[in-house]
Amino acid sequence: MTLTNTFLNRYNNLPEVNRYYYSHGEKKEWRLSKENVIQYLKSGDDEIDFLWHSVVFNLFSKTLYSYSPENYKYCNDFIQWKYGHYDVLHKVYMGKFKNFIDDNCRKVPSELHEEFYNYSKNKIDVYCKYFLGLIVLFAEEVCELNYQNLLNNAKEQDFFKEEFSTSENDLSYIFNRTLLSQI
Amino acid sequence: MANFPFRNILPEVFNTEGDISVLNEFNTEIKIQSVLFYPSSGRDINDLFYVNSKRIEEINECSPNIFIHTDYMFDRDYGRPPFDQLIGYPNFYISKFKYYNDNKSINLYKLKRPNSNEKKWLVFFRGYYNEEILKELVIKKIKTPVVYAICDGITHGMGSCYEKSVPTILYPLLASDLGINFIITEQGWDSLRSRLADVSYRGGEDEFRFWLKNILLITNDHFIKQLLNLSDEDLRKSIRQKLGAINEQRLNKEGKLRCYDDRFTEEMKLKKINL
Numbered sequence: 001m002t003l004t005n006t007f008l009n010r011y012n013n014l015p016e017v018n019r020y021y022y023s024h025g026e027k028k029e030w031r032l033s034k035e036n037v038i039q040y041l042k043s044g045d046d047e048i049d050f051l052w053h054s055v056v057f058n059l060f061s062k063t064l065y066s067y068s069p070e071n072y073k074y075c076n077d078f079i080q081w082k083y084g085h086y087d088v089l090h091k092v093y094m095g096k097f098k099n100f101i102d103d104n105c106r107k108v109p110s111e112l113h114e115e116f117y118n119y120s121k122n123k124i125d126v127y128c129k130y131f132l133g134l135i136v137l138f139a140e141e142v143c144e145l146n147y148q149n150l151l152n153n154a155k156e157q158d159f160f161k162e163e164f165s166t167s168e169n170d171l172s173y174i175f176n177r178t179l180l181s182q183i
Numbered sequence: 184m185a186n187f188p189f190r191n192i193l194p195e196v197f198n199t200e201g202d203i204s205v206l207n208e209f210n211t212e213i214k215i216q217s218v219l220f221y222p223s224s225g226r227d228i229n230d231l232f233y234v235n236s237k238r239i240e241e242i243n244e245c246s247p248n249i250f251i252h253t254d255y256m257f258d259r260d261y262g263r264p265p266f267d268q269l270i271g272y273p274n275f276y277i278s279k280f281k282y283y284n285d286n287k288s289i290n291l292y293k294l295k296r297p298n299s300n301e302k303k304w305l306v307f308f309r310g311y312y313n314e315e316i317l318k319e320l321v322i323k324k325i326k327t328p329v330v331y332a333i334c335d336g337i338t339h340g341m342g343s344c345y346e347k348s349v350p351t352i353l354y355p356l357l358a359s360d361l362g363i364n365f366i367i368t369e370q371g372w373d374s375l376r377s378r379l380a381d382v383s384y385r386g387g388e389d390e391f392r393f394w395l396k397n398i399l400l401i402t403n404d405h406f407i408k409q410l411l412n413l414s415d416e417d418l419r420k421s422i423r424q425k426l427g428a429i430n431e432q433r434l435n436k437e438g439k440l441r442c443y444d445d446r447f448t449e450e451m452k453l454k455k456i457n458l
Contacts, residue, residue: 069273069297073232077443081435086445142440 002133008085011054017094028087029094030054038108041116048119052127055100058093059163060134064145065089066160067153074143082141097163098172105171120171128179151183186210188323189306192315194284201280205293209280209304212249213325216304219247220320220327220361222313222351223336224254228270230331231294231303233442234367239434241453245328245364249304251320255345257286257310270305273297286310314347317357318401326362330354333369333444333451338378346386349397352378355426356395358456360402366454369447371431379419389415391422430455 014030032040040047064072076089093100105116120127135147154160164176187193187210221230233239236246271277275294282289287310294303308316320327332351349357352375354366385393392415398407410418434442434451442451 065273070299072273077229077232077445078440080445081440081443081448 002130002137003079003083005083007050007053007057008079008083008088010050011057012085012088012091014054014091016091028091030058030091031094032100032104034104034107037104038112041105041108041112045119048116049123051105052101052120052123053130055093055097056127056131057134058091059097060131061089061092062163063150063154063160067157068145068150071138071143071145075138075145078138078142097175098165098170101172101175102165102167102170117171121174124171124174124178127175128182131179132182148183151180155180155183188213188325189289189308189316189319191322192311192319193282193289194287197282197284197287199280199282201291202278203280205278205280205291208293209291209306212304216248217245217329218249218251218325218327219329219331220316221250221252221331221333222316223334224252224307224331225256225334226266226269227333227444228274228305229333229442229444230367231270231305232274234329234331238441239367239453241455242329242365247329248302249306251306251308251316251327253308253311253313253316255310255312257288266307270294275303312345312347314345314349314397314401317349317361321357321360321402328362328364330361330363330366331368332366333447335368335370338370338374347397347400349394349401352426353391353394353398353422355429355454355456355458356398356404356407357402358458360404363456366456367434367442368452368454369444369450371450371452371454372427372429375426376423379423382415382419389418391415391419425458428458430457 015032015036017029017031037051040051064075072089076087079088080086101120106113108116132147135145135150139145139147164170164172167173187206219230219234221227224230231250234242234247234250236243267277267279270292275292275296277295278293280291288308290305290307290309292305292307294305295301296303319325330351332354335351337348337350338352351366351368352370354361354363357363379391383390392411395407395410395418398404399411410421413421431452431454434453435448440448442448444451
């Protein structure tokens with residue numbers, strides 16, 4: 001199953017920073033300190049997967065909000081109804097996708113980063129499928145959401161493109177390229 | 184303003200704000216579009232998303248485009264976000280016109296769904312009793328095929344201080360005047376049956392008699408008058424027979440979400456009014 005209660009519990013508990021207000025109320029943003037990231041990366045593959053799922057879930061939320069806003073409430077309501085987590089889509093990472101995956105995770109000791117990089121690169125396809133799986137889940141359960149339409153709407157927009165690095169070796173670049181190849 | 188169907192209940196002195204073209208367009212649309220009525224709506228806007236024939240196919244041609252909300256609490260903008268932001272992006276692009284004074288307002292919203300040509304209207308009466316609006320709907324012969332009645336403060340929650348109140352569990356008795364075909368509510372037959380079995384008093388008389396008298400302030404219904412000639416026990420029995428015949432079904436079942444309310448999703452029912 002793409003979304004699980006365990007994941008949503010952990011996602012909701014990521015450390016929050018409230019910076020400002022936007023059109024739909026208080027913005028709920030999460031961030032992780034360098035020490036937090038090191039702890040996750042040292043804790044094995046499952047924890048790396050959790051970090052990826054978190055940043056991908058955040059990307060899904062931001063993409064939905066910007067490029068398929070008419071489905072945003074339906075997805076948020078469905079999560080509350082099915083999993084009991086209220087307004088969870090409003091919680092997003094405080095920066096861009098690349099800021100977390102490329103920049104933050106590069107700040108850790110080089111050996112740890114190398115392990116993270118190699119593990120992640122091998123699993124990029126799985127993380128892309130997680131993103132697409134979220135779209136399929138909501139499309140089946142609660143709204144008219146199509147991943148081809150969504151990604152086609154998003155891919156040429158600066159706001160979406162800025163989520164990813166333009167350096168070919170960066171993980172966010174590889175993720176974006178792999179994701180768009182699914183359209 | 185001459186065409187505005189609710190001009191009779193405008194405050195004596197009022198201000199206006201917003202786009203006058205919204206008012207002009209609304210005055211045309213109200214004559215041709217299907218209407219939903221949501222009494223004591225508070226800040227809830229779930230009906231705008233879930234009450235349509237795509238999600239609840241049973242309502243079919245009654246699928247509303249005009250949503251009339253009313254709430255006596257004038258200042259519902261405590262907490263965040265303010266109501267206009269709650270309804271705005273990512274939900275709708277809004278155009279608005281409003282009449283207002285210090286304790287009442289009538290807010291007209293023209294709502295456009297993002298990535299769609301779909302258009303809806305919201306009329307939000309703030310500072311008005313539900314019964315004032317019901318009376319206007321009856322006088323103006325504006326039919327409301329769908330009533331959305333979630334968390335009625337009179338019989339399920341806080342409220343009921345108004346001596347002319349009519350609980351939504353009795354709205355089926357207004358069906359002929361208002362053209363009600365469907366009621367969406369968390370208060371099903373079970374809750375009404377137990378209410379009827381448990382004798383309570385308001386204003387020194389049986390609460391159902393009290394409420395029926397209030398219905399007569401809205402409509403001149405012959406059946407209501409007949410009921411009031413009965414003893415308390417027979418009055419309750421007649422209501423039980425009449426309202427017990429209403430067909431109702433749970434809206435969300437077999438793992439499918441058709442209609443959402445973060446308080447009552449599991450209890451929500453669709454009543455088909457065929458009295």
